[in-house]
Amino acid sequence: xxxxxxxxxxxxxxxxFGIGMVGFMTRRNLIMMFLSTEIMFQGVALxxxxxxxxxxxxxxxxxxxxxxxxxxxxAALALGLVVLLFRKRETLNADAWSEMQG
Amino acid sequence: MNYALLAAxxxxxxxxxxxxxxxxxxxxxLGLLLGGMALVGLFLYLLRxxxxxxxxxxxxxxxxxxxxxxxxxxxxxGVVTQxxxxxxxxxxxxITLAGAGMFVLLLAEFMAIVLVIIYAGAILxxxxxxxxxxxxxxxxxxxxxYDRRASEPFFATxxxxxxxxxxxxxxxxxxxxxxxxENLGGHDRLMALNLGVIEGVSGGAGGGSGGVTGVKEGPxxxxxxxxxxxxxxxxxxxxxxxxxYSKYALSLELAGILLTIALVGAVVIARKGEGAxxxxxxxxxxx
Numbered sequence: 001x002x003x004x005x006x007x008x009x010x011x012x013x014x015x016x017f018g019i020g021m022v023g024f025m026t027r028r029n030l031i032m033m034f035l036s037t038e039i040m041f042q043g044v045a046l047x048x049x050x051x052x053x054x055x056x057x058x059x060x061x062x063x064x065x066x067x068x069x070x071x072x073x074x075a076a077l078a079l080g081l082v083v084l085l086f087r088k089r090e091t092l093n094a095d096a097w098s099e100m101q102g
Numbered sequence: 103m104n105y106a107l108l109a110a111x112x113x114x115x116x117x118x119x120x121x122x123x124x125x126x127x128x129x130x131x132l133g134l135l136l137g138g139m140a141l142v143g144l145f146l147y148l149l150r151x152x153x154x155x156x157x158x159x160x161x162x163x164x165x166x167x168x169x170x171x172x173x174x175x176x177x178x179x180g181v182v183t184q185x186x187x188x189x190x191x192x193x194x195x196x197i198t199l200a201g202a203g204m205f206v207l208l209l210a211e212f213m214a215i216v217l218v219i220i221y222a223g224a225i226l227x228x229x230x231x232x233x234x235x236x237x238x239x240x241x242x243x244x245x246x247x248y249d250r251r252a253s254e255p256f257f258a259t260x261x262x263x264x265x266x267x268x269x270x271x272x273x274x275x276x277x278x279x280x281x282x283x284e285n286l287g288g289h290d291r292l293m294a295l296n297l298g299v300i301e302g303v304s305g306g307a308g309g310g311s312g313g314v315t316g317v318k319e320g321p322x323x324x325x326x327x328x329x330x331x332x333x334x335x336x337x338x339x340x341x342x343x344x345x346x347y348s349k350y351a352l353s354l355e356l357a358g359i360l361l362t363i364a365l366v367g368a369v370v371i372a373r374k375g376e377g378a379x380x381x382x383x384x385x386x387x388x389x
Binding site for chain 1: 181207216263
């Protein structure tokens with residue numbers, strides 16, 4: 001069989017990023033919006049590890065460690081805020097907060 | 103312009119557009135069909151354009167890549183189109199596990215384990231907690247109204263179509279050489295040596311583990327200078343650890359500080375201050 005190359009992984013990473021972007025823009029549930037950003041994180045992590053593998057540079061994997069720490073921090077803070085906002089308005093609809101413009 | 107890829111991308115975008123939750127009766131099945139067709143077409147295109155060069159096969163049989171890629175993309179579509187948040191979170195677990203499989207194929211076993219532990223173990227549990235905590239209408243089976251109707255599905259899929267289309271056109275210029283293809287044979291071999299995996303590990307279907315990490319003695323094919331590392335081969339974790347603590351030591355400290363700040367911030371946000379009624383009544387905590 002044929003060989004899997006770098007750009008195979010890049011294609012999958014790009015598609016994951018695009019789908020996550022669609023989810024972030026179309027979903028109106030606050031939790032679902034953050035879950036979509038996690039999909040985008042996955043796509044980027046896949047790209048980083050693939051570059052690390054095919055350019056034989058371990059820095060890519062090091063950056064996945066940083067990416068994971070950012071994702072963990074984001075999840076903790078964002079979900080705390082979501083719970084707080086839910087207690088205030090009793091809804092997860094992002095449109096309920098549309099007066100927060102500026 | 104590479105019209106075959108463009109058509110596959112457009113087909114996928116239309117499929118995703120049809121699958122996004124709509125309030126009324128939907129064409130979700132047709133969307134699923136179109137999206138599946140687009141994905142299969144894309145994978146066939148990838149199979150077709152692969153150069154017929156015999157490199158060291160380090161990454162395991164290619165079928166695993168296509169399997170994991172299918173699961174990842176299907177799971178992502180499931181997350182985006184599923185009206186109920188709990189099921190969406192479960193689809194995300196699927197993405198995480200398939201991503202860990204991809205990392206194993208890429209010889210990043212440590213990253214795979216970390217992905218499962220941190221993502222599936224910690225972050226997803228947090229998400230499910232919050233979904234349970236913030237779910238309204240205890241007796242209701244139906245998803246909430248704002249979950250059953252996507253906002254601006256057309257423009258969102260159009261934007262994603264443009265993005266992915268541009269990326270694919272850049273990756274696969276028609277008539278040209280694939281960008282990422284240059285001289286990967288040497289890279290493959292060097293990386294394999296670097297990570298302590300000697301070639302000849304995965305000869306076709308050999309090895310039930312997908313032929314990923316097994317370290318075999320292959321002294322006949324090794325250059326002379328590498329014999330010390332053959333006796334004591336550095337594993338992937340070791341290489342990454344040395345890189346992390348030498349080149350990116352400061353960044354690692356900063357990541358730790360960031361996590362600490364996020365921890366303190368989360369506690370402050372979720373804290374019930376003096377008088378728990380303040381938070382219960384929906385007031386933001388005041389310091």
